[in-house]
Amino acid sequence: MTTTTPLRRPLLQDVTLRDGMHAIAHQYSVEDMVRIARALDRAKVDLIEVSHGDGLAGNSFTYGFSAAPELAYIEAVAEVLTHARLAALLLPGIGTVEDLKDAQRAGVRTLRVATHCTEADIAKQHVEMGRSLGMDVACFLMMAHQIPTLALLEQAQKLADYGAHCVYVTDSAGALLMHETTERVRALVEHLPCEIGFHNHNNLGLGVANTVLAYEAGASRLDGSLAGMGAGAGNCALEVLVGVLHRMGIDTGADLYALADAADQLVRPLQQRPVQTDGNALMLGYAGVYSSFLLHAERAAAHFGLDARDILVELGRRRMVGGQEDMIYDVALSMTDA
Secondary structure, eight states: OOOOOOOOOOEEEEOTTTTHHHHTTTOOOHHHHHHHHHHHHHTTOSEEEOSOTTOTTOOBTTTBOOSSOHHHHHHHHHHHOSSSEEEEEEOBTTBOHHHHHHHHHHTOOEEEEEEETTOGGGGHHHHHHHHHTTOEEEEEEESGGGSOHHHHHHHHHHHHHHTOSEEEEEETTSOOOHHHHHHHHHHHHHHOSSEEEEEEBOTTSOHHHHHHHHHHTTOOEEEEBGGGOSSTTOBOBHHHHHHHHHHTTOOOSOOHHHHHHHIIIIIGGGOSSOOSOOHHHHHHHHHTOOTTHHHHHHHHHHHHTOOHHHHHHHHHHTTOOTTOGGGHHHHHHHHHHO
């Protein structure tokens, strides 16, 4: 008689209420947040992330003002969760340690600290503070396509040394090819003592495929969003990911029907611009550009009479990174003078 070892269960992190903010210029109402959070909670998703699209304190002229104060979103969602753990994103230089403490008091239990893939050292104080507050701490290395695997591993090791419970390979541009995803995730899994996660965008149409490959390479935390709601062409579609994993015989603990219903009935009706791999979103992945640049580039193109694709390609050529949204208009202006 032969027995088979059950495939390990991944931890599912939903980002509809954080990354999804980008898709609607940060205009979720508190009521929208609560309805979606309840649906995700009932579907037994493990973690639900809530914050401005650019993380705690992102509510600003540079990144876009949200429809409600950030803590109002967090407190409202915290009140309705009975299963899922509440998470929030923080980008050092935007959010501060004080913002972190406010979020923790409001109910956030998982802190996700995001830095550019070459700047792990700026996360040290935030990771250590999160740990001192008893939080689960995960770290993002954004734009992971921009540096070789060995360099990414060196940065990830720093985050593990600071005390991160999990380090994410973060494909912020949706630019990683399939073998690149496998190589990066496998390297971190083989060399780090902590969990490894994967977060990506669907700009090259590889959102679900790359997330499955990350799981097969050893990632234990997988990100997705309902209907792919997120920056650029969106994130890995959570309901599709769960369907694929279930077909593979992998237990996620999540209710596929409930996720599909929430995507169709609650999230898609809110999409002002279809979240899809259209021509402009495709160029994000092709040029390796930060996914949240999409709406900014489209506005600049309309203002200066340019093709948004040309702006995105130029941003990629200049290797612009997250946090430089305010420079997109400057780049567009320089292109009109060329």
